Amino acid sequence: MAASASSTILFSSKSSRASLSWKNQLASTSALGISGVSLRRSSSHRQFVVFSMDAKPTVLVAEKLGEAGLNLLKEFANVDCSYNLSPEELCTKISLCDALIVRSGTKVSREIFESSGGRLKVVGRAGVGIDNVDLAAATEHGCLVVNAPTANTVAAAEHGIALLTAMARNIAQADASVKAGKWLRNKYVGVSLVGKTLAVMGFGKVGSEVARRAKGLGMHVIAHDPYAPADRARAIGVELVSFDEALASADFISLHMPLTPATKKILNDETFAKMKKGVRIVNVARGGVIDEEALVRALDAGIVAQAALDVFTVEPPPKDSKLIQHDNVTATPHLGASTMEAQEGVAIEVAEAVVGALKGELSATAVNAPMVPAEVLSELKPYVVLAEKLGRLAVQLVAGGSGVKSVKVTYGSARAPDDLDTRLLRAMITKGLIEPISSVFINLVNADFTAKQRGLRIAEERILLDGSPESPVEFIQVQIANVESKFASAISDSGEIRVEGRVKDGVPHLTKVGSFEVDVSLEGSIILCSQVDQPGMIGKVGSVLGEENVNVSFMSVGRIAPRKQAVMAIGVDEQPSKESLKRIGEIPAIQEFVYLKL
Ligand SMILES: NC(=O)C1=CN([C@@H]2O[C@H](COP(=O)(O)OP(=O)(O)OC[C@H]3O[C@@H](n4cnc5c(N)ncnc54)[C@H](O)[C@@H]3O)[C@@H](O)[C@H]2O)C=CC1
């Protein structure tokens, strides 16, 4: 969708935040905190209008991307297509980019995230395998990684079948010999596929499409995949077997698992020794799943009769590579995804994911963040704001030097437990808890990581409420245990700092502080005062603020009983001066007070 001034989102916020950058601003309304839009105050005094396009984000496309994808990106962002950058050049450029799009040829290393200075918020992989992206570093830096997992499946499967058939009939070698003026009909006698056993290693999207096609060629297909459901395999007439069984019974082995620490060099001297003599191997997965030196030994020993390889540990492989030069090896330069159709498809798939992420939407193809469907996100939006603000309030109630380690979040909801996804809410509470006391930028991607890194344990509890589950959450309560509070009345009967809130008419409200019921809209900032309940208190505090022209938006008093201990919550639009706050503290009946920024 083209961004335009008419694409507006209204949300409640107050003036103190209006001067912040768009990235920080949107942090409170976008789950990812990365939307590329800016803010302008509207005529309605309590709302800001979010206008897209004031500052277009910049997307660096570091490898060739299909035209349709580029066009989608250009509608929303400044697009810099710079191919063949050295790692150093990429590190230099990245600090000016909000998103980076790559294929398999670019190493997106930790240095790139470090060099980005926090600006890089999305890495888009225009393809499936994300082994070239340092996912841990991306997560630590709060950078979302998205891929294009579906558009090149058929292309990769077709290339696997092309290699299988070409290898069996020596097509590449025979072609080269004819072009060299030879006519070697006896040398290039091949082997038939029909009736042979093909072991598909990795029965995911590509593997299952290869299996389907191989069955059409009359092959007996078995598969090994520890995570694939047996009924999906059975549905296309494929038997799932153990790793060793697959190796021992296969005439052909086709590799389709991702490169992970568990699959690295999964074919090695030991596993080649378990194969049938004369086995033939196809690899369109990743070079790293084979120990390439061991493969050369297995080829020389005749254990492996032939190999057809599209991928290599180092790409491009060295010219004098024994593997590439081997007579019984057919090689292609990582062409699995390289069809016109697949390249247009992945370009659109990745561009949509990157633009969506830059707009602050959660992606269905996120690799390092929970995927939250759009309808869930839109329903949770006000609760996301509530969650962050409760976290912000709770942490500001902690006395200096206390060290927050243990937080309990309670969600009161009439929804069945599996009908409420709290990951987003937990992430935003974490954001609220950590951002006011550190310089770390937190979003859905790095919230859990950052909490863990800081030794912050966040326990969640659900209270199942009676009634209609129309709203996803009735209340959220945040409790911080084992800390002192700078506002003693915020300590609950059970000894923790406690704040609780609800969404009312789409606006988040603070409804409980410690054991005191209050009701104040979570906008602007809040002053909490504790006093013995008596007439005239609201007037006294209000007049101190009024003298300084600080607008009071809400006031609410929560008390245990008339004329007993009470907590007054006052919402203010502007920040009162230190002098005014001091004067509030000096009002004789006020026992303690705290000023909290939202
Ligand atoms: N040569 C090329 O141009 C292309 C290569 N690829 C490669 O193919 C791989 C597979 O792609 P998709 O099928 O789309 O991914 P996928 O995620 O749908 O399938 C991968 C399958 O491997 C399985 N797996 C994981 N660990 C395994 C293990 N130890 N042993 C056996 N199976 C294991 C998973 O359970 C999953 O079912 C990608 O990761 C990528 O590296 C994909 C597209 C193009």
Ligand SMILES: O=C(O)C(=O)COP(=O)(O)O
């Ligand atoms: O999608 C994949 O995993 C691939 O290997 C395709 O790589 P490419 O985008 O062609 O560099």
